[in-house]
Amino acid sequence: MVEKFFATCPRGLEALLAEDLAAAGAIDIQTLPGGAHFRGEWACCYAANLNSRIATRILWRVADAPYVREEDIYKLALSVHWPRLFAVERTLRVDVTAQKSPLKSLDFVTLRIKDAVCDRFRSETGARPSVDTRAPDLRISGFLTAERCTIYVDTSGAPLHQRGLRQKVVAAPLKENLAAGILRLYGWQPGTPLLDPMCGGGTFLLEAAQIALGIAPGAHREFAFERLASFDAVLWQKLLAAAHAGEKPAQPMQIYGADRDPVAVRAALANLDRAGLLPAVELIEADILDLDAPAPAGVMVANPPYGERLSELEELAAFYPLLGSALKKHFAGWNCHFFTADKRLPKLMRLTPSRKVPLYNGALDCRLYEFRMVAGSNRKP
Incomplete structure (x- = not known):
């Protein structure tokens, strides 16, 4: 029906x-x-x-x-x-x-x-x-x-972005379905190196690892439709079995994460370990300004801090030019994506985005900026 x-x-x-x-x-x-x-x-x-x-x-x-x-x-x-x-x-x-x-x-x-x-x-x-x-x-x-x-x-119960995987939560975590959408908007495919250099609790890493290993986002949680009178348990078990049959064992998938905050790194490690995804991801404690690219080319995705107080905005205004220089120095050949509510980011990084997509993080009006980093200068002789 x-x-x-x-x-x-x-x-x-x-x-x-x-x-x-x-x-x-x-x-x-x-x-x-x-x-x-x-x-x-x-x-x-x-x-x-x-x-x-x-x-x-x-x-x-x-x-x-x-x-x-x-x-x-x-x-x-x-x-x-x-x-x-x-x-x-x-x-x-x-x-x-x-x-x-x-x-x-x-x-x-x-x-x-x-x-x-x-x-x-x-x-x-x-x-x-x-x-x-x-x-x-x-x-x-x-x-x-x-x-x-x-x-x-x-019919869902808990919101679907709650995959039942994340245990440790850091400040202002990105919702999982928004992270998955950002990965899809720019066409990231498993096999292409992926780096989140500001990984926080590891939301991008968790989503990327699930995608790479063929794990359905709802395969390890319960749903409200199971409590309805019309619930078809046989049909549900058939769908669930098909989803589990498509899963690959956790293995290295060229997914990399880093954060300068040791608390965030520990949280990401705990979340990946609880989800059984730790073998798929390489995670280190490092500052993005000092980080070397883990591969000659790939996709970077990051959700940098936005800044709400004046002091934070001033710190970010000093940080963005350094970030732009670090990308030019260490990430030639990479496509770098930043999701932020701070619309000053491209100008202060002194980089021109090749694409920008309006998105919302809850009620917060944000932008997803893409910067294609090339070796040498972009300027014509």
């Missing part, structure tokens, strides 16, 4: 999300900022959760209608036959987001949707599910536009 879904993703990666959904068997894919509507059977939903490196959540649409007041939304939620979707023993959480909704209180709308779910259960079963805002079995999402309300059941 074909169902309607909505997949969310980091803004700027919608085209890559559509590729993932198509690969999972989705039809009628319609992208919009931050996600894509699509249709598909449950096998498509399972496969998208399992294999998409870009999606954040896969939401199942269960109701949609125009509204004027909160009571209309209550009636819409009440019309859903919730006991057919999941057991009363399942805990739940309700979240509501809106764009240009005339209603004044989203908290009240959230409460009315929750009341409707519980009232429908009580009328059908004589019992009501419990609410758990911290670790619910299932999440119900309401989305309001100026005139319509759509109600979804989240």
Whole structure:
């Protein structure tokens, strides 16, 4: 049976999300900022959760209608036959987001949707599910536009960027699906040397190693769809077995990482070790300004610090020219990519980007800059 879904993703990666959904068997894919509507059977939903490196959540649409007041939304939620979707023993959480909704209180709308779910259960079963805002079995999402309300059941559970691999977290870690998207935007392929010289907790390294070894991003975690009444365990085990069959044993894959902070290096080592990916990556403690290229040519990807306070901005303004000089000196023949919210970076590095892509890190407006480093000077004689 074909169902309607909505997949969310980091803004700027919608085209890559559509590729993932198509690969999972989705039809009628319609992208919009931050996600894509699509249709598909449950096998498509399972496969998208399992294999998409870009999606954040896969939401199942269960109701949609125009509204004027909160009571209309209550009636819409009440019309859903919730006991057919999941057991009363399942805990739940309700979240509501809106764009240009005339209603004044989203908290009240959230409460009315929750009341409707519980009232429908009580009328059908004589019992009501419990609410758990911290670790619910299932999440119900309401989305309001100026005139319509759509109600979804989240099939993912924990956000899909949480691969279940990262143990140690450093300050301001990059989300895994954003890191995977950055790697794909510039067409990095396994076998091409890859270096993250400011690796932090190792997010780029983890994603690159999984890609190189054919490890599906959702192969080692649980999903909310496993708690739905319609869950097809046989189908899921078949998809999971196919994913595991495609995995390669961890081995050196020309993936390199470095950081000048020993705490970050230890965190990256712990994360790679926990994920069983340590043999695929070479990791050292080193400053990017002193780092030699690990191969004659390759791809560098980095997420340098942005700087929020004036003192940090001044430090970065002094650091960027040194970084530009280090790239010219040590990384001729490399394509170097920097993801940052600091739009001063190219000018202060004294390098002209060959490409720049607007992306968002949460609500933060960022740019992904590419610098093609060539031997000698770029200037014409």
